Amino acid sequence: MTTPSPAPESTIVDGIHYHQHDIVIVGAGGAGMRAAIEAGPNASTAVISKLYPTRSHTGAAQGGMAAALANVEDDNWEWHTFDTVKGGDYLVDQDAAEILAKEAIDAVLDLENMGLPFNRTPEGKIDQRRFGGHTAEHGKNPVRRACYAADRTGHMILQTLYQNCVKHGINFFNEFYVLDLIMGEIDGEERPAGVIAYELSTGDLHVFQGKAVIFATGGFGKIYKTTSNAHTLTGDGVGIIWRKGLPLEDMEFFQFHPTGLAGLGILLSEAARGEGAILRNSEGERFMERYAPTIKDLAPRDIVARCMATEIREGRGAGPHKDYVYLDITHLDPAVIDAKLPDITEFARTYLGVEPYTEPVPVLPTAHYAMGGIPTNVKAEVLRDNTTVVPGLYAAGECACVSVHGSNRLGTNSLLDINVFGKRAGNNAVEFVKDAPWVPLPDDPAAFVRGLVDDVRFATGTERIATLRKELQDSMDRNAQVFRTEETLDEVTHVIADLRERFKNISVQDKGKRFNTDLLEAIELGFLLDLAEVVVYSARSRQESRGGHFREDYPTRDDENWLVHTMAYLTGDAHSSLAGDHIRLDTKPVVITNYQPMERKY
Numbered sequence: 001m002t003t004p005s006p007a008p009e010s011t012i013v014d015g016i017h018y019h020q021h022d023i024v025i026v027g028a029g030g031a032g033m034r035a036a037i038e039a040g041p042n043a044s045t046a047v048i049s050k051l052y053p054t055r056s057h058t059g060a061a062q063g064g065m066a067a068a069l070a071n072v073e074d075d076n077w078e079w080h081t082f083d084t085v086k087g088g089d090y091l092v093d094q095d096a097a098e099i100l101a102k103e104a105i106d107a108v109l110d111l112e113n114m115g116l117p118f119n120r121t122p123e124g125k126i127d128q129r130r131f132g133g134h135t136a137e138h139g140k141n142p143v144r145r146a147c148y149a150a151d152r153t154g155h156m157i158l159q160t161l162y163q164n165c166v167k168h169g170i171n172f173f174n175e176f177y178v179l180d181l182i183m184g185e186i187d188g189e190e191r192p193a194g195v196i197a198y199e200l201s202t203g204d205l206h207v208f209q210g211k212a213v214i215f216a217t218g219g220f221g222k223i224y225k226t227t228s229n230a231h232t233l234t235g236d237g238v239g240i241i242w243r244k245g246l247p248l249e250d251m252e253f254f255q256f257h258p259t260g261l262a263g264l265g266i267l268l269s270e271a272a273r274g275e276g277a278i279l280r281n282s283e284g285e286r287f288m289e290r291y292a293p294t295i296k297d298l299a300p301r302d303i304v305a306r307c308m309a310t311e312i313r314e315g316r317g318a319g320p321h322k323d324y325v326y327l328d329i330t331h332l333d334p335a336v337i338d339a340k341l342p343d344i345t346e347f348a349r350t351y352l353g354v355e356p357y358t359e360p361v362p363v364l365p366t367a368h369y370a371m372g373g374i375p376t377n378v379k380a381e382v383l384r385d386n387t388t389v390v391p392g393l394y395a396a397g398e399c400a401c402v403s404v405h406g407s408n409r410l411g412t413n414s415l416l417d418i419n420v421f422g423k424r425a426g427n428n429a430v431e432f433v434k435d436a437p438w439v440p441l442p443d444d445p446a447a448f449v450r451g452l453v454d455d456v457r458f459a460t461g462t463e464r465i466a467t468l469r470k471e472l473q474d475s476m477d478r479n480a481q482v483f484r485t486e487e488t489l490d491e492v493t494h495v496i497a498d499l500r501e502r503f504k505n506i507s508v509q510d511k512g513k514r515f516n517t518d519l520l521e522a523i524e525l526g527f528l529l530d531l532a533e534v535v536v537y538s539a540r541s542r543q544e545s546r547g548g549h550f551r552e553d554y555p556t557r558d559d560e561n562w563l564v565h566t567m568a569y570l571t572g573d574a575h576s577s578l579a580g581d582h583i584r585l586d587t588k589p590v591v592i593t594n595y596q597p598m599e600r601k602y
């Protein structure tokens with residue numbers, strides 16, 4: 001371990017704070033902090049986060065982290081790779097999936113060495129449990145592959161990473177909102193020069209100059225109303241990259257997790273089904289037996305969510321309005337429930353008033369995970385097209401698309417992804433900054449953000465942010481959820497165009513500088529509108545059904561025409577209200593190594 005050179009003191013010029021760090025990491029969730037643990041000891045590193053690090057959404061993750069440790073059953077990384085590829089409906093880049101599955105073992109051991117208190121087997125090994133789509137021998141039967149700490153695995157990961165960042169003396173800038181990426185030029189090549197952040201407590205602007213910038217800003221589930229995602233998951237990082245004219249990959253693929261609490265969307269981890277919970281319709285039937293006879297309730301999420309929606313559509317939904325199904329754990333021993341699923345059973349009691357020991361819990365699919373995002377290669381380097389790297393710019397975690405999840409992520413593969421590719425982003429950034437020059441900043445680097453913030457703060461329009469956000473989320477739930485058609489996607493396209501117009505006429509009540517969350521929610525809504533539009537536009541274009549994207553008007557997978565990634569680019573007049581006037585779609589080949597696409601049966 002080398003000692004990083006100390007960062008120069010920050011300076012203030014014309015009211016703007018200037019900082020210089022070799023590596024600037026945006027986001028202090030699992031991916032950002034895993035990168036920081038590699039970067040911090042080897043280069044001057046700043047981690048900027050709009051949340052206090054331990055409030056990042058990684059901390060809400062419940063069920064587990066996949067790795068073929070084979071601690072309790074025969075397993076190996078090759079089966080894990082196959083499951084990941086098949087689970088992603090063959091849109092996965094197989095070279096990346098191999099890395100994910102191989103490096104999973106060390107990723108878990110790294111966390112164990114950092115002090116993470118995993119659940120243990122009686123012999124003292126890290127215990128493992130079942131999760132959807134993870135199988136032995138290429139689909140023969142479910143396998144215990146998920147390492148876990150009760151149903152608080154993400155909480156433990158986040159706390160462990162944070163403690164280790166503190167140990168390494170990483171510089172955190174908490175409650176700083178990054179609102180822009182500054183690009184500059186070296187030898188005719190566009191590179192990142194730094195980022196601009198808004199300090200929540202003061203309203204001051206900060207310029208962070210960096211030789212390398214890593215985006216680890218998480219997902220954007222808040223484009224939907226019914227979602228497991230926290231209020232803050234508004235896709236800022238993905239939105240910033242988009243506005244820079246860099247592409248976004250596979251945005252049409254959003255995962256709907258089968259078991260959100262009905263009416264609320266709060267997640268009940270798949271760990272419940274991993275421990276033996278069963279989905280039942282109004283007739284008490286274990287309906288998944290009909291759809292996935294081999295692995296039943298542990299089929300991948302896209303399949304289970306669709307089966308649930310089908311049961312409800314065909315009149316077998318439960319409850320007074322026949323609009324949900326049940327998750328039944330009443331047959332499990334209460335001691336097992338308390339030991340392995342304490343948090344989620346408490347959610348059912350608190351939010352629905354249901355006692356999971358004795359009553360089935362009403363559940364419905366909930367928007368959960370963005371498979372798409374900022375395209376990267378396996379070194380976590382951001383791509384400006386299908387092959388060209390933007391030197392010095394990295395992305396990892398849910399904001400990135402590498403793509404290990406293809407069109408549908410397997411449960412427990414995201415906590416894995418943030419560790420494997422967060423670590424890679426950190427290491428590769430360290431190598432990069434060793435002999436990379438500083439990219440000169442423009443004269444007034446904060447000009448764009450100052451304008452953005454002032455426009456919102458002093459806006460005197462008539463539209464309210466909460467109203468516009470609700471209309472967006474309602475329409476996304478209605479039109480771009482588990483089932484989609486050209487008609488529903490057209491409808492939401494028009495809703496978004498209308499909302500973009502109305503967004504020009506907003507006002508925020510708080511005109512102040514300190515803790516102005518009104519102002520930031522307005523800016524976040526801007527990102528949500530941009531990203532929802534790319535999701536819908538990409539979904540409208542993809543005339544097939546694959547993974548999380550199900551088109552009722554094109555209900556089958558079409559490998560001949562659509563075994564390709566979608567690459568969306570912002571072009572033309574960004575302010576025109578019609579998506580087709582400012583989004584261009586292209587395709588990118590899928591990397592296939594060992595597994596030719598097959599019919600996906602479970």
Ligand SMILES: Cc1cc2nc3c(=O)[nH]c(=O)nc-3n(C[C@H](O)[C@H](O)[C@H](O)COP(=O)(O)OP(=O)(O)OC[C@H]3O[C@@H](n4cnc5c(N)ncnc54)[C@H](O)[C@@H]3O)c2cc1C
Nearest residue numbers: 027028029030031050051058063178218397398412414415
């Ligand atoms: C309820 C729930 C349960 C889950 N359970 C599991 C599970 O059991 N297993 C599994 O594999 N996956 C699970 N997932 C998915 C997984 O937790 C996430 O995909 C993953 O943790 C994302 O990590 P991340 O580091 O990419 O982002 P996050 O943890 O979301 O962190 C994002 C960071 O970016 C920062 N940020 C964002 N915007 C800005 C900005 N503008 N300026 C500055 N900072 C910014 C935030 O402050 C935050 O620190 C679950 C997800 C949810 C919602």
